[in-house]
Amino acid sequence: MTAGLSSSPNPESLVVLDSVQKHYVMGTTIVRALAGVNLTIRRGGFWAIMGPSGSGKSTMLNLLGCLDRPTTGTYTLNGNDVGSMSDDDLSDLRLRELGFVFQSFNLIPQLTVQENIELPLFYLGWDAHKSSARASELANMVGLGDRLGHRPAELSGGQQQRVAIARALSNDPSVLLADEPTGNLDSATGEQIMELIVDLNRGGKTVILVTHENDIAAHARTRLHMRDGLVDRIDGEA
Amino acid sequence: MRELKAIRNIRLGIKTLMLHKLRSLLTVLGVVFGVGSVIAMLAVGEGASEQAMREIRKLGSNNIILSALKPTEDEQTSSGQSLMSIYGLLYEDEARIRQTIPGVQRTVPVKQVRKEGRLGERALELRVMGTTADWFDLVKRPLLAGRILRNADIADNASVCVLTEAGARRLLATEHSIGQTLRIGTDSYIVVGIVGTEESGGNIQTPDQQTDAYIPLSVAKERHGDMSIRRSSGSIEAENVELHMIIVEAGQRENVERISSAIETMLKRFHKKTDYHISVPLALLRQAEATKRTFNIVLGSIAGISLVVGGIGIMNIMLASVTERTREIGIRRAIGAKRRQIISQFLIETIVLSTIGGLLGIALGLLFPWLITRFSNMPTIVPAYGIALSVCISVAVGVIFGLYPAVRAAKLDPIVALRHE
Numbered sequence: 070m071t072a073g074l075s076s077s078p079n080p081e082s083l084v085v086l087d088s089v090q091k092h093y094v095m096g097t098t099i100v101r102a103l104a105g106v107n108l109t110i111r112r113g114g115f116w117a118i119m120g121p122s123g124s125g126k127s128t129m130l131n132l133l134g135c136l137d138r139p140t141t142g143t144y145t146l147n148g149n150d151v152g153s154m155s156d157d158d159l160s161d162l163r164l165r166e167l168g169f170v171f172q173s174f175n176l177i178p179q180l181t182v183q184e185n186i187e188l189p190l191f192y193l194g195w196d197a198h199k200s201s202a203r204a205s206e207l208a209n210m211v212g213l214g215d216r217l218g219h220r221p222a223e224l225s226g227g228q229q230q231r232v233a234i235a236r237a238l239s240n241d242p243s244v245l246l247a248d249e250p251t252g253n254l255d256s257a258t259g260e261q262i263m264e265l266i267v268d269l270n271r272g273g274k275t276v277i278l279v280t281h282e283n284d285i286a287a288h289a290r291t292r293l294h295m296r297d298g299l300v301d302r303i304d305g306e307a
Numbered sequence: 308m309r310e311l312k313a314i315r316n317i318r319l320g321i322k323t324l325m326l327h328k329l330r331s332l333l334t335v336l337g338v339v340f341g342v343g344s345v346i347a348m349l350a351v352g353e354g355a356s357e358q359a360m361r362e363i364r365k366l367g368s369n370n371i372i373l374s375a376l377k378p379t380e381d382e383q384t385s386s387g388q389s390l391m392s393i394y395g396l397l398y399e400d401e402a403r404i405r406q407t408i409p410g411v412q413r414t415v416p417v418k419q420v421r422k423e424g425r426l427g428e429r430a431l432e433l434r435v436m437g438t439t440a441d442w443f444d445l446v447k448r449p450l451l452a453g454r455i456l457r458n459a460d461i462a463d464n465a466s467v468c469v470l471t472e473a474g475a476r477r478l479l480a481t482e483h484s485i486g487q488t489l490r491i492g493t494d495s496y497i498v499v500g501i502v503g504t505e506e507s508g509g510n511i512q513t514p515d516q517q518t519d520a521y522i523p524l525s526v527a528k529e530r531h532g533d534m535s536i537r538r539s540s541g542s543i544e545a546e547n548v549e550l551h552m553i554i555v556e557a558g559q560r561e562n563v564e565r566i567s568s569a570i571e572t573m574l575k576r577f578h579k580k581t582d583y584h585i586s587v588p589l590a591l592l593r594q595a596e597a598t599k600r601t602f603n604i605v606l607g608s609i610a611g612i613s614l615v616v617g618g619i620g621i622m623n624i625m626l627a628s629v630t631e632r633t634r635e636i637g638i639r640r641a642i643g644a645k646r647r648q649i650i651s652q653f654l655i656e657t658i659v660l661s662t663i664g665g666l667l668g669i670a671l672g673l674l675f676p677w678l679i680t681r682f683s684n685m686p687t688i689v690p691a692y693g694i695a696l697s698v699c700i701s702v703a704v705g706v707i708f709g710l711y712p713a714v715r716a717a718k719l720d721p722i723v724a725l726r727h728e
Contacts, residue, residue, distance in 0.1 A: 131722050134641070136640075136641060136721050136722050136725075137722060156645075156646060157645050157646070160640070160643050160644060160645040160646075161643065161645075162643075163641065163642065163643040164642065164643025164644075165643070167643075169641050169642065171725070175634065175637075175638045175641075175725070176638075177635050177638060177639075178635075179322065179323055179326050188639070188642055189642050189643060191312075191315065192639075192642065192643050192644050192645075192648065193643075194312065197315070236642075240643075
């Protein structure tokens, strides 16, 4: 069954988790952060992963973000079997398939807005001319076309998060992963950021959002509730 | 494409370092002074040894110079109450060396008298050297005017003399004086040539001096004999010396040491007193080279220590920088940077840092010798290999001391690094 998944992926099933477990060794005890998760996310979906702390939300995000590999079970991202990949292959997969947006923006302080947006393109090996054209296109899209030469410290929180979104989109990823993207913003600014993300999803981008706030999760079309390392329930579109 | 990426990496490295200008500068100070002192010390050492080598080469590296030495007083008392001291090299010595020691190419006997030279109004105390034409071959000096002594002059007992530059200037002033008659003591000589001299410096005595007059040996023997009498403060001192100097030329350089020890053995057998001195320029040359090697080892050690200290300074700061930038490393890894791209980023930063240090060090290393030469007249030579070496060493310091912090940065777990505050 698992072999069938990786050899002939359903083009609509972008993210497929099959009985995924993730165990951590903490001293002498084994913590089962994920205790067997089955999940399929279709291309173009907008999912919110919710749950109290300790429910396995963060582990889920690290796994979906290819920063970690499952202990057992299989995770297939756009046809790639993540569990069997080397560190270098995982880096490549993140570079090509994923875009990250973090709670604390995580821009590199010594780089300008343009250079931050270009960072994935730098690792992809794009030439400078093409990268800068792409960067200004994205900056315009998030409404910061006139801030390309600024440093992150010179921008407001909302603006920084817009730059982070532009950076996450620069490599045209299959999945945009957002970890509490509004957590460090006031509610009005948070709302604007969510509108931007909703727009992106309307444009066809698959979005996975991790949050504990209901009104943020309400923007998603599918909500996944986690409890004790398992999928508790799913509501909205399947 | 790849090259472009490397250039971008270097630019980024410079940019990151420029964020903390003072810190970067302080970090490289160790390398700056390390490289600076390497070059400065090399320059001083090279200058000193070059000077010594030049001095020694003036003596001729294939020559062995024997000179008469007046024995010390105690040794002299054995010869009784006599005021006459008999010492020095013998005509026989010269013949024996030339005829019996294999490998000897030529010998030049010299008889020396101090006499006043007079030309018109001007007078100058000259060192009159009775010698042969070969002198000018073994003590190679530029011929400034006229000609040198010829074998025919010796055979004919010709009353001719060759002056040295300084003496000529003070007595005759110009080269037009070739052919004029110079009075030395009570005798007349025709000036036939003028040769240059080498400034003897340090503890090396060249065979020629500033105020020499060279005359045929046969003439010197005939006019001055072996005995010289000197009156000073009421006492009379008489000396009997046959030859004051013999220059022996070895045909091949490899034979110089063997010949000099053979000469020493021979002289020991025929002379009761040690009334001679043997000087071997080649041995001095070897000694100077050995001294230079020792100096280079000491220098290398000092430079090595200062560069290691400099490198440790850089490593220390880079480790701090890795810790400080843990989150940046996490972000880059999350975006998709591979471990080796993180390594190369940090390694390039360290190499840029140490290379800048090296370049500043080279500037310092050029400035120091210049100041030394300017204010102390000590010759300094900055060797090109020293500069090339310094650049290589700086890059090597960057690689060696940057590798550990870079690997540590790359080994960070991106999940942990992202959570780092």
